[in-house]
Amino acid sequence: MIPVVVVDDEPMVCAHLRTILGSAEDIDVVAQAQDGAEAVEAVVRHRPRVVLMDLRMPGVDGLTATERIMRLPGPPAVVALTTFDADTYVMRALRAGAAGFLVKSTPPEDLINLVRVAADGHTVLSPEAARRLVAASGGERAEQARELVAGLTERERQVLGCLGQGRSNADIARLLHLSEATVKSYVSRMLVKLDCTNRTQAGLLAHEAGLA
Incomplete structure:
Protein backbone atom coordinates (compact mmCIF):
# COMPACT_ATOMS: atom_id res chain seq x y z
CA MET A 1 0.00 0.00 0.00
CA ILE A 2 1.03 3.59 -0.66
CA PRO A 3 0.23 5.72 2.42
CA VAL A 4 -0.77 9.27 1.45
CA VAL A 5 -1.47 12.46 3.41
CA VAL A 6 -3.82 15.00 1.80
CA VAL A 7 -3.42 18.67 2.75
CA ASP A 8 -5.91 21.39 1.80
CA ASP A 9 -7.73 24.06 3.77
CA GLU A 10 -10.99 23.26 1.94
CA PRO A 11 -12.67 20.20 3.52
CA MET A 12 -14.53 19.46 0.28
CA VAL A 13 -11.25 19.30 -1.65
CA CYS A 14 -9.83 16.86 0.90
CA ALA A 15 -12.98 14.75 0.69
CA HIS A 16 -12.81 14.77 -3.11
CA LEU A 17 -9.17 13.65 -3.11
CA ARG A 18 -9.84 10.96 -0.51
CA THR A 19 -12.68 9.57 -2.61
CA ILE A 20 -10.56 9.44 -5.76
CA LEU A 21 -7.48 7.94 -4.12
CA GLY A 22 -9.56 5.57 -2.02
CA SER A 23 -10.84 3.95 -5.20
CA ALA A 24 -7.34 2.60 -5.89
CA GLU A 25 -6.55 -0.74 -4.24
CA ASP A 26 -2.91 0.17 -3.63
CA ILE A 27 -3.37 3.67 -2.12
CA ASP A 28 -4.35 4.44 1.47
CA VAL A 29 -5.11 8.01 2.57
CA VAL A 30 -3.85 7.74 6.14
CA ALA A 31 -4.55 11.34 7.18
CA GLN A 32 -5.67 14.75 6.01
CA ALA A 33 -4.69 18.20 7.23
CA GLN A 34 -6.10 21.69 6.75
CA ASP A 35 -2.94 23.72 7.29
CA GLY A 36 0.81 23.35 7.11
CA ALA A 37 1.34 22.75 10.82
CA GLU A 38 -1.13 19.86 10.81
CA ALA A 39 0.55 18.53 7.69
CA VAL A 40 3.95 18.30 9.35
CA GLU A 41 2.42 16.59 12.38
CA ALA A 42 0.62 14.11 10.13
CA VAL A 43 3.84 13.27 8.30
CA VAL A 44 5.71 12.68 11.56
CA ARG A 45 2.89 10.52 12.92
CA HIS A 46 1.96 8.47 9.84
CA ARG A 47 5.19 8.38 7.78
CA PRO A 48 3.47 8.57 4.37
CA ARG A 49 5.27 8.01 1.09
CA VAL A 50 3.41 10.84 -0.65
CA VAL A 51 1.95 14.16 0.49
CA LEU A 52 -0.46 16.11 -1.72
CA MET A 53 0.13 19.67 -0.53
CA ASP A 54 -2.03 22.70 -1.18
CA LEU A 55 0.26 25.73 -1.36
CA ARG A 56 -1.96 28.62 -0.34
CA MET A 57 -3.47 28.11 3.10
CA PRO A 58 -4.03 30.36 6.13
CA GLY A 59 -1.66 30.00 9.04
CA VAL A 60 1.32 27.87 8.07
CA ASP A 61 1.16 27.70 4.28
CA GLY A 62 2.14 24.81 2.02
CA LEU A 63 5.52 26.31 1.13
CA THR A 64 6.62 26.51 4.74
CA ALA A 65 5.24 23.04 5.45
CA THR A 66 7.12 21.61 2.47
CA GLU A 67 10.39 23.12 3.71
CA ARG A 68 9.83 21.64 7.18
CA ILE A 69 8.90 18.21 5.82
CA MET A 70 11.96 18.07 3.57
CA ARG A 71 14.17 18.60 6.64
CA LEU A 72 12.77 15.47 8.29
CA PRO A 73 14.76 12.23 8.06
CA GLY A 74 13.63 10.17 5.07
CA PRO A 75 11.00 12.68 3.93
CA PRO A 76 8.10 11.65 1.70
CA ALA A 77 7.56 12.91 -1.83
CA VAL A 78 5.67 16.19 -1.60
CA VAL A 79 3.52 17.00 -4.62
CA ALA A 80 2.21 20.57 -4.82
CA LEU A 81 -1.46 21.12 -5.59
CA THR A 82 -2.19 24.30 -7.51
CA THR A 83 -4.94 26.18 -9.31
CA PHE A 84 -2.30 28.31 -11.06
CA ASP A 85 -3.53 31.60 -9.72
CA ALA A 86 0.06 32.23 -8.61
CA ASP A 87 2.72 30.30 -10.50
CA THR A 88 5.49 31.79 -8.35
CA TYR A 89 4.25 29.57 -5.53
CA VAL A 90 4.89 26.50 -7.68
CA MET A 91 8.45 27.58 -8.44
CA ARG A 92 9.11 28.25 -4.76
CA ALA A 93 7.70 24.83 -3.87
CA LEU A 94 10.09 23.17 -6.33
CA ARG A 95 13.01 25.06 -4.83
CA ALA A 96 11.86 23.91 -1.38
CA GLY A 97 12.16 20.29 -2.51
CA ALA A 98 8.72 19.36 -3.87
CA ALA A 99 8.83 16.32 -6.15
CA GLY A 100 6.49 17.97 -8.62
CA PHE A 101 3.14 19.65 -9.04
CA LEU A 102 -0.30 19.07 -10.50
CA VAL A 103 -3.48 21.05 -10.96
CA LYS A 104 -6.42 20.35 -8.67
CA SER A 105 -8.57 19.59 -11.71
CA THR A 106 -6.36 16.63 -12.70
CA PRO A 107 -8.60 13.75 -13.92
CA PRO A 108 -9.06 10.98 -11.30
CA GLU A 109 -7.20 8.27 -13.22
CA ASP A 110 -4.27 10.61 -13.87
CA LEU A 111 -4.19 11.64 -10.21
CA ILE A 112 -3.96 8.03 -9.07
CA ASN A 113 -1.19 7.27 -11.55
CA LEU A 114 0.77 10.39 -10.58
CA VAL A 115 0.62 9.42 -6.90
CA ARG A 116 2.08 6.04 -7.85
CA VAL A 117 4.83 7.75 -9.85
CA ALA A 118 5.70 10.01 -6.90
CA ALA A 119 5.74 7.04 -4.52
CA ASP A 120 8.29 5.33 -6.77
CA GLY A 121 10.58 8.33 -6.39
CA HIS A 122 10.03 9.81 -9.84
CA THR A 123 9.20 13.31 -11.05
CA VAL A 124 5.55 14.34 -11.07
CA LEU A 125 5.19 16.79 -13.92
CA SER A 126 1.81 16.44 -15.58
CA PRO A 127 1.88 17.81 -19.16
CA GLU A 128 -1.11 20.10 -18.55
CA ALA A 129 0.47 21.61 -15.45
Missing part, protein backbone atom coordinates in the same frame (compact mmCIF):
# COMPACT_ATOMS: atom_id res chain seq x y z
CA ALA A 130 3.80 22.10 -17.19
CA ARG A 131 2.20 23.78 -20.21
CA ARG A 132 0.21 26.17 -18.04
CA LEU A 133 3.19 27.09 -15.91
CA VAL A 134 5.42 27.65 -18.94
CA ALA A 135 2.73 29.77 -20.59
CA ALA A 136 2.45 31.88 -17.46
CA SER A 137 6.20 32.39 -17.24
CA GLY A 138 6.38 34.39 -20.49
CA GLY A 139 8.93 34.65 -23.28
CA GLU A 140 11.81 35.90 -21.15
CA ARG A 141 12.03 32.65 -19.18
CA ALA A 142 11.86 30.65 -22.42
CA GLU A 143 14.80 32.58 -23.84
CA GLN A 144 16.81 32.06 -20.65
CA ALA A 145 16.02 28.33 -20.77
CA ARG A 146 17.21 28.05 -24.37
CA GLU A 147 20.45 29.80 -23.44
CA LEU A 148 20.99 27.39 -20.54
CA VAL A 149 20.47 24.23 -22.58
CA ALA A 150 22.63 25.51 -25.45
CA GLY A 151 25.70 24.30 -23.54
CA LEU A 152 24.46 20.72 -23.32
CA THR A 153 25.55 17.91 -25.60
CA GLU A 154 22.99 16.35 -27.94
CA ARG A 155 22.67 13.30 -25.69
CA GLU A 156 22.19 15.49 -22.62
CA ARG A 157 19.46 17.37 -24.47
CA GLN A 158 17.75 14.06 -25.24
CA VAL A 159 17.89 13.02 -21.60
CA LEU A 160 16.59 16.44 -20.52
CA GLY A 161 13.67 16.13 -22.92
CA CYS A 162 12.82 12.79 -21.34
CA LEU A 163 12.84 14.39 -17.90
CA GLY A 164 10.37 16.93 -19.24
CA GLN A 165 8.08 14.02 -20.09
CA GLY A 166 8.30 12.78 -16.49
CA ARG A 167 10.17 9.60 -17.44
CA SER A 168 12.09 7.52 -14.90
CA ASN A 169 15.76 6.59 -15.34
CA ALA A 170 14.69 3.09 -16.39
CA ASP A 171 12.34 4.50 -19.05
CA ILE A 172 15.05 6.82 -20.37
CA ALA A 173 17.56 3.98 -20.46
CA ARG A 174 15.22 1.82 -22.54
CA LEU A 175 14.29 4.66 -24.88
CA LEU A 176 17.86 5.83 -25.53
CA HIS A 177 19.49 2.38 -25.33
CA LEU A 178 21.67 3.30 -22.36
CA SER A 179 22.30 1.70 -18.99
CA GLU A 180 20.47 3.12 -15.97
CA ALA A 181 23.84 3.99 -14.42
CA THR A 182 24.73 6.03 -17.50
CA VAL A 183 21.39 7.85 -17.40
CA LYS A 184 21.86 8.60 -13.71
CA SER A 185 25.29 10.05 -14.50
CA TYR A 186 23.82 12.22 -17.27
CA VAL A 187 21.08 13.51 -14.98
CA SER A 188 23.53 14.32 -12.17
CA ARG A 189 25.80 16.28 -14.52
CA MET A 190 22.89 18.15 -16.05
CA LEU A 191 21.52 19.24 -12.70
CA VAL A 192 24.89 20.83 -11.97
CA LYS A 193 25.22 22.41 -15.42
CA LEU A 194 21.69 23.82 -15.35
CA ASP A 195 21.81 24.85 -11.68
CA CYS A 196 18.70 22.77 -10.93
CA THR A 197 18.18 21.31 -7.46
CA ASN A 198 16.03 18.37 -8.58
CA ARG A 199 14.65 16.47 -11.58
CA THR A 200 11.39 18.39 -11.53
CA GLN A 201 13.12 21.72 -12.01
CA ALA A 202 15.12 20.23 -14.88
CA GLY A 203 11.94 18.82 -16.42
CA LEU A 204 10.25 22.19 -16.24
CA LEU A 205 13.31 23.76 -17.86
CA ALA A 206 12.97 21.25 -20.70
CA HIS A 207 9.43 22.51 -21.31
CA GLU A 208 10.54 26.14 -21.21
CA ALA A 209 13.29 25.41 -23.74
CA GLY A 210 10.93 23.50 -26.01
CA LEU A 211 12.67 20.13 -25.57
CA ALA A 212 9.71 18.25 -24.11
Whole structure:
Protein backbone atom coordinates (compact mmCIF):
# COMPACT_ATOMS: atom_id res chain seq x y z
CA MET A 1 0.00 0.00 0.00
CA ILE A 2 1.03 3.59 -0.66
CA PRO A 3 0.23 5.72 2.42
CA VAL A 4 -0.77 9.27 1.45
CA VAL A 5 -1.47 12.46 3.41
CA VAL A 6 -3.82 15.00 1.80
CA VAL A 7 -3.42 18.67 2.75
CA ASP A 8 -5.91 21.39 1.80
CA ASP A 9 -7.73 24.06 3.77
CA GLU A 10 -10.99 23.26 1.94
CA PRO A 11 -12.67 20.20 3.52
CA MET A 12 -14.53 19.46 0.28
CA VAL A 13 -11.25 19.30 -1.65
CA CYS A 14 -9.83 16.86 0.90
CA ALA A 15 -12.98 14.75 0.69
CA HIS A 16 -12.81 14.77 -3.11
CA LEU A 17 -9.17 13.65 -3.11
CA ARG A 18 -9.84 10.96 -0.51
CA THR A 19 -12.68 9.57 -2.61
CA ILE A 20 -10.56 9.44 -5.76
CA LEU A 21 -7.48 7.94 -4.12
CA GLY A 22 -9.56 5.57 -2.02
CA SER A 23 -10.84 3.95 -5.20
CA ALA A 24 -7.34 2.60 -5.89
CA GLU A 25 -6.55 -0.74 -4.24
CA ASP A 26 -2.91 0.17 -3.63
CA ILE A 27 -3.37 3.67 -2.12
CA ASP A 28 -4.35 4.44 1.47
CA VAL A 29 -5.11 8.01 2.57
CA VAL A 30 -3.85 7.74 6.14
CA ALA A 31 -4.55 11.34 7.18
CA GLN A 32 -5.67 14.75 6.01
CA ALA A 33 -4.69 18.20 7.23
CA GLN A 34 -6.10 21.69 6.75
CA ASP A 35 -2.94 23.72 7.29
CA GLY A 36 0.81 23.35 7.11
CA ALA A 37 1.34 22.75 10.82
CA GLU A 38 -1.13 19.86 10.81
CA ALA A 39 0.55 18.53 7.69
CA VAL A 40 3.95 18.30 9.35
CA GLU A 41 2.42 16.59 12.38
CA ALA A 42 0.62 14.11 10.13
CA VAL A 43 3.84 13.27 8.30
CA VAL A 44 5.71 12.68 11.56
CA ARG A 45 2.89 10.52 12.92
CA HIS A 46 1.96 8.47 9.84
CA ARG A 47 5.19 8.38 7.78
CA PRO A 48 3.47 8.57 4.37
CA ARG A 49 5.27 8.01 1.09
CA VAL A 50 3.41 10.84 -0.65
CA VAL A 51 1.95 14.16 0.49
CA LEU A 52 -0.46 16.11 -1.72
CA MET A 53 0.13 19.67 -0.53
CA ASP A 54 -2.03 22.70 -1.18
CA LEU A 55 0.26 25.73 -1.36
CA ARG A 56 -1.96 28.62 -0.34
CA MET A 57 -3.47 28.11 3.10
CA PRO A 58 -4.03 30.36 6.13
CA GLY A 59 -1.66 30.00 9.04
CA VAL A 60 1.32 27.87 8.07
CA ASP A 61 1.16 27.70 4.28
CA GLY A 62 2.14 24.81 2.02
CA LEU A 63 5.52 26.31 1.13
CA THR A 64 6.62 26.51 4.74
CA ALA A 65 5.24 23.04 5.45
CA THR A 66 7.12 21.61 2.47
CA GLU A 67 10.39 23.12 3.71
CA ARG A 68 9.83 21.64 7.18
CA ILE A 69 8.90 18.21 5.82
CA MET A 70 11.96 18.07 3.57
CA ARG A 71 14.17 18.60 6.64
CA LEU A 72 12.77 15.47 8.29
CA PRO A 73 14.76 12.23 8.06
CA GLY A 74 13.63 10.17 5.07
CA PRO A 75 11.00 12.68 3.93
CA PRO A 76 8.10 11.65 1.70
CA ALA A 77 7.56 12.91 -1.83
CA VAL A 78 5.67 16.19 -1.60
CA VAL A 79 3.52 17.00 -4.62
CA ALA A 80 2.21 20.57 -4.82
CA LEU A 81 -1.46 21.12 -5.59
CA THR A 82 -2.19 24.30 -7.51
CA THR A 83 -4.94 26.18 -9.31
CA PHE A 84 -2.30 28.31 -11.06
CA ASP A 85 -3.53 31.60 -9.72
CA ALA A 86 0.06 32.23 -8.61
CA ASP A 87 2.72 30.30 -10.50
CA THR A 88 5.49 31.79 -8.35
CA TYR A 89 4.25 29.57 -5.53
CA VAL A 90 4.89 26.50 -7.68
CA MET A 91 8.45 27.58 -8.44
CA ARG A 92 9.11 28.25 -4.76
CA ALA A 93 7.70 24.83 -3.87
CA LEU A 94 10.09 23.17 -6.33
CA ARG A 95 13.01 25.06 -4.83
CA ALA A 96 11.86 23.91 -1.38
CA GLY A 97 12.16 20.29 -2.51
CA ALA A 98 8.72 19.36 -3.87
CA ALA A 99 8.83 16.32 -6.15
CA GLY A 100 6.49 17.97 -8.62
CA PHE A 101 3.14 19.65 -9.04
CA LEU A 102 -0.30 19.07 -10.50
CA VAL A 103 -3.48 21.05 -10.96
CA LYS A 104 -6.42 20.35 -8.67
CA SER A 105 -8.57 19.59 -11.71
CA THR A 106 -6.36 16.63 -12.70
CA PRO A 107 -8.60 13.75 -13.92
CA PRO A 108 -9.06 10.98 -11.30
CA GLU A 109 -7.20 8.27 -13.22
CA ASP A 110 -4.27 10.61 -13.87
CA LEU A 111 -4.19 11.64 -10.21
CA ILE A 112 -3.96 8.03 -9.07
CA ASN A 113 -1.19 7.27 -11.55
CA LEU A 114 0.77 10.39 -10.58
CA VAL A 115 0.62 9.42 -6.90
CA ARG A 116 2.08 6.04 -7.85
CA VAL A 117 4.83 7.75 -9.85
CA ALA A 118 5.70 10.01 -6.90
CA ALA A 119 5.74 7.04 -4.52
CA ASP A 120 8.29 5.33 -6.77
CA GLY A 121 10.58 8.33 -6.39
CA HIS A 122 10.03 9.81 -9.84
CA THR A 123 9.20 13.31 -11.05
CA VAL A 124 5.55 14.34 -11.07
CA LEU A 125 5.19 16.79 -13.92
CA SER A 126 1.81 16.44 -15.58
CA PRO A 127 1.88 17.81 -19.16
CA GLU A 128 -1.11 20.10 -18.55
CA ALA A 129 0.47 21.61 -15.45
CA ALA A 130 3.80 22.10 -17.19
CA ARG A 131 2.20 23.78 -20.21
CA ARG A 132 0.21 26.17 -18.04
CA LEU A 133 3.19 27.09 -15.91
CA VAL A 134 5.42 27.65 -18.94
CA ALA A 135 2.73 29.77 -20.59
CA ALA A 136 2.45 31.88 -17.46
CA SER A 137 6.20 32.39 -17.24
CA GLY A 138 6.38 34.39 -20.49
CA GLY A 139 8.93 34.65 -23.28
CA GLU A 140 11.81 35.90 -21.15
CA ARG A 141 12.03 32.65 -19.18
CA ALA A 142 11.86 30.65 -22.42
CA GLU A 143 14.80 32.58 -23.84
CA GLN A 144 16.81 32.06 -20.65
CA ALA A 145 16.02 28.33 -20.77
CA ARG A 146 17.21 28.05 -24.37
CA GLU A 147 20.45 29.80 -23.44
CA LEU A 148 20.99 27.39 -20.54
CA VAL A 149 20.47 24.23 -22.58
CA ALA A 150 22.63 25.51 -25.45
CA GLY A 151 25.70 24.30 -23.54
CA LEU A 152 24.46 20.72 -23.32
CA THR A 153 25.55 17.91 -25.60
CA GLU A 154 22.99 16.35 -27.94
CA ARG A 155 22.67 13.30 -25.69
CA GLU A 156 22.19 15.49 -22.62
CA ARG A 157 19.46 17.37 -24.47
CA GLN A 158 17.75 14.06 -25.24
CA VAL A 159 17.89 13.02 -21.60
CA LEU A 160 16.59 16.44 -20.52
CA GLY A 161 13.67 16.13 -22.92
CA CYS A 162 12.82 12.79 -21.34
CA LEU A 163 12.84 14.39 -17.90
CA GLY A 164 10.37 16.93 -19.24
CA GLN A 165 8.08 14.02 -20.09
CA GLY A 166 8.30 12.78 -16.49
CA ARG A 167 10.17 9.60 -17.44
CA SER A 168 12.09 7.52 -14.90
CA ASN A 169 15.76 6.59 -15.34
CA ALA A 170 14.69 3.09 -16.39
CA ASP A 171 12.34 4.50 -19.05
CA ILE A 172 15.05 6.82 -20.37
CA ALA A 173 17.56 3.98 -20.46
CA ARG A 174 15.22 1.82 -22.54
CA LEU A 175 14.29 4.66 -24.88
CA LEU A 176 17.86 5.83 -25.53
CA HIS A 177 19.49 2.38 -25.33
CA LEU A 178 21.67 3.30 -22.36
CA SER A 179 22.30 1.70 -18.99
CA GLU A 180 20.47 3.12 -15.97
CA ALA A 181 23.84 3.99 -14.42
CA THR A 182 24.73 6.03 -17.50
CA VAL A 183 21.39 7.85 -17.40
CA LYS A 184 21.86 8.60 -13.71
CA SER A 185 25.29 10.05 -14.50
CA TYR A 186 23.82 12.22 -17.27
CA VAL A 187 21.08 13.51 -14.98
CA SER A 188 23.53 14.32 -12.17
CA ARG A 189 25.80 16.28 -14.52
CA MET A 190 22.89 18.15 -16.05
CA LEU A 191 21.52 19.24 -12.70
CA VAL A 192 24.89 20.83 -11.97
CA LYS A 193 25.22 22.41 -15.42
CA LEU A 194 21.69 23.82 -15.35
CA ASP A 195 21.81 24.85 -11.68
CA CYS A 196 18.70 22.77 -10.93
CA THR A 197 18.18 21.31 -7.46
CA ASN A 198 16.03 18.37 -8.58
CA ARG A 199 14.65 16.47 -11.58
CA THR A 200 11.39 18.39 -11.53
CA GLN A 201 13.12 21.72 -12.01
CA ALA A 202 15.12 20.23 -14.88
CA GLY A 203 11.94 18.82 -16.42
CA LEU A 204 10.25 22.19 -16.24
CA LEU A 205 13.31 23.76 -17.86
CA ALA A 206 12.97 21.25 -20.70
CA HIS A 207 9.43 22.51 -21.31
CA GLU A 208 10.54 26.14 -21.21
CA ALA A 209 13.29 25.41 -23.74
CA GLY A 210 10.93 23.50 -26.01
CA LEU A 211 12.67 20.13 -25.57
CA ALA A 212 9.71 18.25 -24.11
